[in-house]
């Protein structure tokens with residue numbers, strides 16, 4: 001077992017990771033997504049200091065200290081811009097989103113696998129921002145909080161991501177996935193049937209080239225929009241008329257995925273796990289074929305999951321290019337101990353929260 005270290009904390013904030021049940025590469029075209037917040041997530045425990053102009057955070061899992069300035073230009077790195085430690089840019093994003101009046105110092109710890117497609121980076125951005133006072137769902141306008149985290153993370157990371165990850169980390173509802181219309185940001189909680197179990201499995205491959213390939217897919221969707229108008233409003237017929245075969249396939253994925261998200265939300269609301277699972281498997285085929293964001297390792301993991309007794313359907317989840325797949329199974333049917341890949345059974349949890357935690361707190365250390 002690891003050793004323990006103590007930190008003096010005044011506030012503790014938790015932000016969950018997420019698994020997206022269906023609707024990938026649709027958020028940045030104003031389409032539909034159906035993610036749920038999960039129990040795995042990131043905690044920031046810190047003490048704010050009214051006399052300080054800098055937020056300084058260390059991680060339980062990695063050496064180094066991230067720091068960012070508060071005040072005008074909040075979120076700029078304290079000192080020259082840098083990439084180290086790897087969590088620096090997300091601390092910058094959290095500070096930029098929260099715009100706190102003062103700095104402080106503390107610790108980050110996470111139960112999420114890093115860079116696996118479960119939104120570890122947005123969980124960190126949101127946890128830092130909430131620790132610094134950004135309103136949670138219980139406290140204020142959660143859409144505004146999500147927009148701020150989204151914009152700040154785009155700036156800090158340089159990746160033109162959509163809003164899904166920050167939004168679900170803040171707005172998650174226990175026992176529910178959230179149907180999100182990414183044009184209006186209308187949210188509809190969709191209950192996860194009691195008979196269902198959501199499982200997340202890692203394909204063993206880290207996400208490769210994901211940032212540059214992601215930006216390229218987004219640019220292709222923008223180019224398709226130039227031809228047929230907003231993809232969220234386009235229909236299958238107009239998409240088939242796109243002359244460029246690559247843009248046609250990208251747009252076909254987005255349009256068909258939006259329809260699948262709508263149908264999956266309806267199926268789950270009716271407790272129809274067979275239909276929901278079938279739609280998830282169709283989503284994977286579309287992400288692999290038309291959108292080309294799968295990998296051989298993800299394809300074979302999805303095929304293994306699909307063939308398991310009690311599994312209704314499976315697909316890659318998140319950006320793709322490696323990382324995780326999600327499976328919809330009958331509760332009790334799926335035993336993570338019996339498979340030879342990393343796997344988690346996850347329940348739909350609440351969005352981010354903060355509590356005052358005066359005094360000292362002990363943290364387990366993974367590394368020593």
Ligand code: GLA
Nearest residue numbers: 024025161162163164318319
């Ligand atoms: C990443 C992005 C999200 C979304 C997914 C793909 O997780 O951060 O905004 O675009 O990829 O659905």
